[in-house]
Amino acid sequence: MAPSSSPLRSTTSETDEKYANVKWEELGFALTPVDYMYVAKCKQGESFSQGKIVPYGDISISPCSPILNYGQGLFEGLKAYRTEDDRIRIFRPDQNALRMQTGAERLCMTPPSLEHFVEAVKQTVLANKKWVPPPGKGTLYIRPLLIGSGVILGVAPAPEYTFLIYASPVGDYHKVSSGLNLKVDHTSHRAHSGGTGGVKSCTNYSPVVKSLFEAKSAGFSDVLFLDAATGRNIEELTACNIFILKGNIVSTPPTSGTILPGVTRRSISELARDIGYQVEERDVSVDELLEAEEVFCTGTAVVVKAVETVTFHDKKVKYRTGEAALSTKLHSMLTNIQMGVVEDKKGWMVEIDSCQG
Amino acid sequence: MAPSSSPLRSTTSETDEKYANVKWEELGFALTPVDYMYVAKCKQGESFSQGKIVPYGDISISPCSPILNYGQGLFEGLKAYRTEDDRIRIFRPDQNALRMQTGAERLCMTPPSLEHFVEAVKQTVLANKKWVPPPGKGTLYIRPLLIGSGVILGVAPAPEYTFLIYASPVGDYHKVSSGLNLKVDHTSHRAHSGGTGGVKSCTNYSPVVKSLFEAKSAGFSDVLFLDAATGRNIEELTACNIFILKGNIVSTPPTSGTILPGVTRRSISELARDIGYQVEERDVSVDELLEAEEVFCTGTAVVVKAVETVTFHDKKVKYRTGEAALSTKLHSMLTNIQMGVVEDKKGWMVEIDSCQG
Numbered sequence: 001m002a003p004s005s006s007p008l009r010s011t012t013s014e015t016d017e018k019y020a021n022v023k024w025e026e027l028g029f030a031l032t033p034v035d036y037m038y039v040a041k042c043k044q045g046e047s048f049s050q051g052k053i054v055p056y057g058d059i060s061i062s063p064c065s066p067i068l069n070y071g072q073g074l075f076e077g078l079k080a081y082r083t084e085d086d087r088i089r090i091f092r093p094d095q096n097a098l099r100m101q102t103g104a105e106r107l108c109m110t111p112p113s114l115e116h117f118v119e120a121v122k123q124t125v126l127a128n129k130k131w132v133p134p135p136g137k138g139t140l141y142i143r144p145l146l147i148g149s150g151v152i153l154g155v156a157p158a159p160e161y162t163f164l165i166y167a168s169p170v171g172d173y174h175k176v177s178s179g180l181n182l183k184v185d186h187t188s189h190r191a192h193s194g195g196t197g198g199v200k201s202c203t204n205y206s207p208v209v210k211s212l213f214e215a216k217s218a219g220f221s222d223v224l225f226l227d228a229a230t231g232r233n234i235e236e237l238t239a240c241n242i243f244i245l246k247g248n249i250v251s252t253p254p255t256s257g258t259i260l261p262g263v264t265r266r267s268i269s270e271l272a273r274d275i276g277y278q279v280e281e282r283d284v285s286v287d288e289l290l291e292a293e294e295v296f297c298t299g300t301a302v303v304v305k306a307v308e309t310v311t312f313h314d315k316k317v318k319y320r321t322g323e324a325a326l327s328t329k330l331h332s333m334l335t336n337i338q339m340g341v342v343e344d345k346k347g348w349m350v351e352i353d354s355c356q357g
Numbered sequence: 358m359a360p361s362s363s364p365l366r367s368t369t370s371e372t373d374e375k376y377a378n379v380k381w382e383e384l385g386f387a388l389t390p391v392d393y394m395y396v397a398k399c400k401q402g403e404s405f406s407q408g409k410i411v412p413y414g415d416i417s418i419s420p421c422s423p424i425l426n427y428g429q430g431l432f433e434g435l436k437a438y439r440t441e442d443d444r445i446r447i448f449r450p451d452q453n454a455l456r457m458q459t460g461a462e463r464l465c466m467t468p469p470s471l472e473h474f475v476e477a478v479k480q481t482v483l484a485n486k487k488w489v490p491p492p493g494k495g496t497l498y499i500r501p502l503l504i505g506s507g508v509i510l511g512v513a514p515a516p517e518y519t520f521l522i523y524a525s526p527v528g529d530y531h532k533v534s535s536g537l538n539l540k541v542d543h544t545s546h547r548a549h550s551g552g553t554g555g556v557k558s559c560t561n562y563s564p565v566v567k568s569l570f571e572a573k574s575a576g577f578s579d580v581l582f583l584d585a586a587t588g589r590n591i592e593e594l595t596a597c598n599i600f601i602l603k604g605n606i607v608s609t610p611p612t613s614g615t616i617l618p619g620v621t622r623r624s625i626s627e628l629a630r631d632i633g634y635q636v637e638e639r640d641v642s643v644d645e646l647l648e649a650e651e652v653f654c655t656g657t658a659v660v661v662k663a664v665e666t667v668t669f670h671d672k673k674v675k676y677r678t679g680e681a682a683l684s685t686k687l688h689s690m691l692t693n694i695q696m697g698v699v700e701d702k703k704g705w706m707v708e709i710d711s712c713q714g
Contacts, residue, residue, distance in 0.1 A: 031510040060415040063523045064388050070562035071428040108566045153388040166420045192585045194545030196564045203560035205427035207553045209465045228549040
């Protein structure tokens with residue numbers, strides 16, 4: 001299980017200091033509360049007007065709201081990075097904005113505009129800039145939520161929507177250094193055709209907790225789900241996409257409605273093509289997975305992570321990891337862009353204005 | 358769409374009055390806020406201790422809670438009835454308690470015990486007894502929630518659970534008098550094998566809002582979903598179970614994980630057997646549905662409701678409704694027990710103590 005709220009935050013005053021009083025070396029993927037969050041509201045049938053930065057803390061919500069009763073909620077995840085020359089930048093926020101719009105359409109919600117989303121993320125980061133870790137120590141994880149608020153008793157779209165962004169400095173998502181040990185779940189599925197597997201709906205996550213919990217209890221890092229239609233093709237983990245490598249071909253399941261169109265997935269596909277690999281988005285069978293030379297996962301939280309072993313029924317397969325692995329190279333290529341070690345020729349990084357410490 | 362919060366509640370003081378100031382004739386299935394709700398909390402790994410009755414109102418919750426981010430929530434629905442001789446009773450609350458336990462196991466949550474659940478429901482009704490409508494004017498709908506509260510950033514079981522019960526006087530769920538006009542959804546599904554369709558998880562509801570919204574916009578009352586595995590068998594509506602009648606045989610889909618084991622569904626099956634019908638729980642194909650003599654739905658909110666028409670692609674089939682219909686008879690049998698018109702020989706009704714007005 002991921003650790004819960006961490007006690008890393010200091011309570012001393014630090015108003016004018018460049019950094020919050022955080023033990024940066026101890027960061028994992030747990031919440032360290034920051035100073036501020038962003039909140040905007042909108043009535044059904046209207047558009048979001050600008051929200052505001054408010055002190056981070058609990059929100060007030062009706063017991064009779066669609067998010068509490070009917071799971072009408074979407075989330076996003078992106079990160080802010082501090083470069084060696086002390087610029088603070090975020091990675092492809094437009095992609096998260098667009099994905100939230102797709103999800104909102106699926107769940108009959110009103111989303112913020114792309115411009116509003118990006119501006120709100122910027123404001124959230126700027127307000128919490130002292131919580132963006134020093135270079136190499138981690139990132140500021142940003143979590144936008146769009147939830148059905150207001151009051152409605154029957155199953156129907158919400159009368160009000162709340163767009164909220166909170167953040168937390170984070171370190172690595174997985175504690176393992178070498179690679180993940182995955183268990184293929186051949187009994188339960190993550191998504192089905194016509195469902196919500198292709199959008200970042202809250203409804204995709206609590207249903208997989210049990211499978212994840214059981215796998216972790218048995219010593220695995222995460223679970224790999226198979227498609228519900230045939231049970232033969234791989235889909236994704238509980239919270240990240242998967243790729244396999246054989247020869248010069250990198251393959252990953254297609255975004256046909258049951259897997260999340262990951263921003264890191266898309267970026268890594270592009271980077272792999274840049275260095276001469278053929279990238280195929282297509283159905284990938286378990287058989288192919290078991291015969292791959294290399295397997296790796298991508299996601300905002302996990303970045304790029306090698307898979308060391310996959311266990312399917314009684315069969316356990318080991319894959320290449322470490323310095324010679326493509327995943328290691330792709331991880332470096334991506335994080336070098338994100339951290340400003342190399343020039344961002346793709347226009348992926350968005351600068352936060354006025355953020356010099 | 359179901360109407361949102363209704364303005365039926367009076368603001369005048371009514372402390373010692375038998376009834377709240379509600380326009381009972383105008384009740385639909387919308388929230389009329391009552392005086393009190395019940396709240397209990399429990400840490401992960403511990404058991405629920407008794408909660409308390411508090412004034413009804415918004416709750417305070419972390420933006421980083423599993424219910425807001427990952428859909429870790431269950432709900433229940435049951436009703437309190439006022440009899441002609443002014444007793445207030447609830448219908449089979451033990452069944453809802455047991456279903457919440459099954460759901461909690463599926464979503465890795467800690468549920469209240471059966472005894473705690475039933476006692477909390479009783480306390481909630483007793484505290485709000487003036488909101489239980491007069492006989493024949495409606496019921497007090499009771500909505501227990503079990504939600505993942507506390508703070509956790511990654512996908513994992515919640516560090517804290519909140520068990521909350523709110524209530525509202527309600528009238529009919531559907532406004533139509535004769536019968537429902539259903540559209541068979543042949544493109545999206547409600548549930549899949551290994552998913553959460555068999556428990557009352559919040560994650561089953563927001564994904565069907567779009568299909569429901571589109572059907573209502575086209576003049577239908579509700580949507581009937583087909584199974585995701587074959588697309589050939591009927592499953593349930595957005596929020597109630599379905600039965601078909603042909604000859605002396607009443608058939609309803611089995612509770613094999615993708616449909617909700619409805620309390621009303623189970624009760625109606627028993628009542629149908631009592632009057633000589635053969636009740637079969639088995640796969641029911643769309644073909645059989647289209648050839649049925651009668652179709653009806655069951656649920657706590659909807660009670661028993663005849664289906665007048667079903668539309669599948671371009672085919673529209675009409676069924677028997679009205680006085681001659683079995684659904685009318687079963688509706689009477691059930692509501693007569695619930696309202697105390699006939700003796701409850703089954704032990705289904707639970708009396709609320711000290712509730713004489």
